[in-house]
Amino acid sequence: MKRLFKMAVLPIVLLLAMMLSGCQSNSQEQTSGSAKTNQSLNWKVADFNFKDENNRSFGMDQLKGKVWLADFMFTHCTSVCPPMTGNLVHLQKKLKEAKLPVEIVSFSVDPSRDTPEVLKRFAQKHGADFSNWHFLTGYSFDKLKSLSEGSFKSSVAKPSKGSDQFTHGTNIFLVNKEGVIVKKYNGFQDVPYDRIMKDIKELER
Template structure:
């Protein structure tokens, strides 16, 4: 009787152990990044005077920022942090960056090409994009819900967010959760913690 009981208990423990290991594997292998919705459609012109749309990024994991080349405040830091992402994923053609100017009157294709050269941009999927001012403002503020606008009272004449948007291979905006379980929506493009987080999540999306 004791032997039967021992065998029964051992079997239950074994099953529990197998179930626990399976649950842990699923939990840590599962990509738990939130889906915020589809990336807004866009069609703009890059630094090589080529039309680039959101469809050109299909099948790629990419990061979107809104900036302008003559920005005297946060843009240089944003661009430097984008360079860190470029270096981390250089050579991976499934990765890309879309840097969209909010000052298209100044940031022509030629100006953006020089800006990219000065930065040291070398990834073929890093596009600096320009177009119609109202179109871009609508894309930033309503499409992505990332603030940008003119303000004559600030240095450079424009103000904007320092946030980065992360897009997956299917064209969906993705993000991680904060410590309270709430989606962060976008990544801090100014601080090292934000760059570390988005780098980790780019790796996750590239493996999907």
């Protein structure tokens, strides 16, 4: 009897293992390389000019000569975006305490729903300080995809059938004063705040 039970259970166990393995692979793909906080990059950010949460033009011209951090998010996200935004709020407070003049830019991957007004409400709800944090929209999904994948090497995809959830990376990117991405970090879990602060201080010297 025990032998028959094991034979019946084994295929189910194997199926579950395959499913879990697939989910884990998906997660790793979205955050690939983000754990390597000392990884040096050299990715030039393409020129852009979008709309911020106040419906004002904002782009590379406003970021010229400044160190900035970037991430990708959307307000209807039911998984990674709320905690990522909370992590950035915490990082923003630490940067202000250290008097580090760093800009933060959050690109919405759902520009059709994330109007400036929607982004502003989302940011206020999570406690973001707009003095140096800019939530961007006002572009097509294809333009956002081109920027995300071309400049930040971060994949993004529209929702699958029957879902309203976009797929996007969960990294925080550090951009130097010349508009070049030099580091990326995990923005979802175990955020290396001290490492980020140290890297920013080095760029500000």
